[in-house]
Amino acid sequence: MTALRISTAGLYAQGLQGMLQQQQRVARTQQELVGNTRLLRAADDPAAMARAQQLDHALASLGQQDRNAGLVQHRLRSQESALADVGTQLNRARELAIQANSGAMSAQDRASIAAELRAVRSELLAIANRDDGNGRRLFAGSRDGIIPFADNGGTVSYAGDDGRNAVEVAPDQWVADGDPGSEVFLRVRTGDGIVRGSAASGNTGSGVLQSSAVADHAAWGGQPLRVEFTAADSWRVLDPDGVELATGSYADGATISAGGMQLSLTGAPAAGDVFTVEPAPTRDIFATLQGLVDTLEAPAATAAEFARRDNLVGAALGDLATAQDHMLALRSGTGSRLAALDTAEDARGAGDLTLQQSLSELRDVDFAEAASRLTLQLTALEAAQKTMLQVQRLSLFDRM
Incomplete structure (x- = not known):
């Protein structure tokens, strides 16, 4: 009797254990199918789980880079639009300066032009x-939370910095989201971008500088040169040390060449008048416009005063033309960065595809295999349940 009782209990325990194991297998396979993942717990495959977590992190980084790229693209497009608007204003300023440079303009006409230049x-x-529409200034450098420029009685100050916000838009690919205002508006080359000619403010003759340029870069050497009129019809060219490089006679409309430099003058300079050609300095665009306004508003009654005005307006015209080129170069750089964002988008797309494929190989369920396995497991579970029923019916009386 004892032997029979032990045998029945053992059969029952074995059957119960088998049924529970089959239930666990069925439940796990069902979880795999519902979640489309075969990595339900780290213990299932520690190495695969660790690798999957690395891939998830890489995908999250790509997602952040995608969001970064969207923000950078918005700011660069905003900058491109702003630079286009700057170009429009500079075009208008140059048109007005050309009008003001006409000898037919009256003082009232010039005052009207000056008022428009102020605008x-x-x-x-x-x-x-x-x-940029999100509260961040376009031209403040890395200090984009502040208003960068302020007009202080005709002089513009800059509270931003020279920084650029470089943002990661693809793995190991960074793009600056703009240019600092110091580069856009303050450090603008003057003259023709290489040299700038000017007439001394104390000139007493009517000589007007029409053009200045480098004729021979090797001979010039990057040094400023000074043209002095020793008489109304004669001149000499001096280097920065006062060494005389050349002398010559002058007639209205003459071209003076020396030290690799070439100048064209009209009018009648007086003895002692000076014209200088130097490497083009930088100047802020606001100062250029303010200087032009001041020139047009200043009274002129003598030949020397008329010449002084013509020299200043002519120099401003050259400065504005170079400023236009400066803005076009900045727009080109902005366009290059926008193109880089397109390249980054392609890189992110390719990276995302590779990561998703690797993650799928690690984690995704083979539905056909899992469904087939579930069918077998359900069959085994049903068999285990039947066995349990049979064991439960066994009793001592059934054996007697």
Whole structure:
């Protein structure tokens, strides 16, 4: 009797254990199918789970880079639009300067042009302080939370910095989301971008500098040169040390060449008048416009005063033309960065595809295999349940 009782209990325990194991297998396979993952717990495959976590992290990084790229693209497009607006204002300023350079203009006409140039300058200042629509200033450098430019009685100050916000838009690919205002509006080359000619403010003759340029870069050497009129019809060219490089006679419309430099003058310079050609310095665009306004508003009654005005307006025309080129170069750089974002998008797409494929190989369920396995497991579970029923019916009386 004892032997029979032990045998029945053992059969029952074995059957119960088998049924529970089959239930666990069925439940696990069902979880795999519902979640489309075969890595339900780290213990299932520690190495695969660790690798999957690495891939998940890499995918999350790509997602952040994608969001970064969207923000950078928005700011660069905003900058491109702002630079286009700057170009429009500079075009208008140059048109006005050309009008003002005409001898047929009256003092009232020049005053009217000066007023419009003030409006152009104010509009440029507003563009320089423009934000991206999200509260971040476009031209403040890395200090984009502040208003960068302020007009202090005709002189513009800059509270931003020279920084650029470089943002990762693809693995190991960084793109700056803009250019600092110091580079856009303050450090603008003058003259023709290489040299700038000017007439001394104390000149007493009517000589007007029409053009200045480097004729021979090797001979020039990058040094400033000074043209002095020793008489109304004679000149000499001096280097920075006062060494005389050349002398010559002058007639209206003559071209003076020396030290690799070439100047064209009209009018009648007086003895002692000086014209200088130097490497083109940088100047802020607001100062260029303010200087032009001041020139047009200044009274002129003598030949020397008329020449002084013509020299200043002519120099401003050259400065504005170079400023236009400067803005076009910045727009080109902005366009290059926008193109880099397109390349980064392709890189992110390729990286995402590779990571997703690797993750799928590690984690995704083979539905056909899992479904077939589930069918077998359900069959085995049903058999185990039948066995349990049979064991439960066994009793001592059935054996007697």
